[in-house]
Amino acid sequence: MGNVNVSLKLFIQYLQIEKNCSQYTVEYYHRDISEFFMFMVEQTIKDLNDVTDFDVRLFLTKLYEKKLAKKSIARKISSLRSFFTFLLREKVVTENPLALISLPKSESRLPRFFYEEELQQLFKVCDVTTPLGQRNQALLEVLYGTGIRVGECVQIHIHDLDMSLGTVLIKGKGHKERYVPFGRFASDSLRLYIEDGRNQLIRKSEDHHALFVNFRGEPLTARGIRTILDKMIKKTALNGKIYPHMLRHSFATHLLNNGADLRTVQELLGHASLSSTQVYTHVSNEHLRRTYMTYHPRA
Template identity: 40%
Template sequence: MKNNWHTYIKNFQSYLKIERGLSKNSIDNYVLDIEKLVNYLSDNTIDVSPIKIDDETIQQFIYEISKSVNPRSQARTISGLKSFFNYLIFEDYRPDNPLELIETPRLGRKLPDTLNIEDIDRLIAVINLSTNEGERNRAMLETLYACGLRVSELVSLKISDLFFDEGFIKITGKGNKQRFVPISEHTQRYIEIYKNFNRNSLPIQKGHEDTLFLNRRGRQLTRAMIFTIIKNLALEIGLNKIISPHTFRHSFATHLLENGADLRSIQLMLGHESITTTEIYMHVDRKHLSQVMQTFHPRSK
């Protein structure tokens, strides 16, 4: 039965990559959603193809997963499956979407965790700079925070993406969309120290000559490795928060907003498609809104 789905999933992957220009991580997440359904069908000996599956079967599947996953994960799975069946309609494999009438669970917006500047300074200060990895880790964390990058953007950053004379770095974000992000001289200095001294002592592997941040074997770092580095630093300073590379991105946006940056500029630097995604950071400091009103509205004078 799984083979019945395999071809359609394979074609969907090609569509997401070629037509939609999605990254490998995004495509993998879509496939994961579909495989949850395939496994459910297999476990319950329901032999039905993606062309013939009906809304009742899907409804039962959603009901089953709702027992074991939180509403956010449930909503993600429903969204992923909707995209898959919309693709099948687009390719004329089936006339309708069996998830059309299935409601996504209501979600409260999850407010992102942030670090204050003191926490960020403490995390960076505890890095052991007597090692090659130490200089690399300092440069990476400074770049994450100073430029508000996603972890995938950090690990894929190239030396040819550094335009230090102009004060920018070129980032390739979701859907291979490119943007230029300003980078301070402070952060440039840490990257230069790592690049010119520590990186040069590595056995750089073929195909990784232009990759900026390398592991000790001279290859591109994995996303998981960045998570581990940050988690270990947090443990070392006794930080009582669960943090990830994304925490630095949230902190970047939050601190810009608190210091008076406008939302549109933050949106451009983060590479958000829609400003509503950026608006999630507005929770952080309502005082900021009052200050804007007091400063700029004629009736406040």
């Protein structure tokens, strides 16, 4: 299995350097492919060139037997397909055994989001007289005010902000960059945090340009952001868990509910395809229905 592990190492380097994937994405690829390697050991398949489409279908069957969600299975198959496509390009294998394998259709789930009154509770929990409270408030305002991904948020540097124009340069997926505007609330929170809280926190660390830092003054990680949001929601009367992506979903849903057009929301979210953005129209349809029932004379 030596060549197998070498191939995975080369693929991980390709994801990090050529594809510029986030650490979070790389970890998922590594986990999914390693799981397939364990399957190869069970089936006494010693070489990647020996993997056939029959083997892949057997692997799929075992995943279904574990009663995994269709979305999880689809991700694992997608990871393997990308891996073998890379190996084909590098002439490590002669054909892709996943070429004819179709992905399972995922369940149609609407994105979870916060109602505006629920968000108001979150915006009131931070103690902005403390450095960490100022950071948390600025973090919340930026995530909801821009709709950026958590992986994009941790990459923001101080010099990416243009406070006079109210925009931030976002480094998105696949080396794509875009400018995203932010409003007065985010601007006020950022100014307070940058001029006060961040300066106090950064003294405990070596100098760097990361906008959001932890209590040691080091750059904040995606996991750190999730922990911060979890602690914040526990201080409210809201039930359930909070995920950074819920703020992104809320950003898109609230824009559409208040009249923004789909193309603009697509640009703000950094979606390559309009179909990725169209999922939010299903959520907004409830708002349209309420408006219709309220104002149409024969509703």
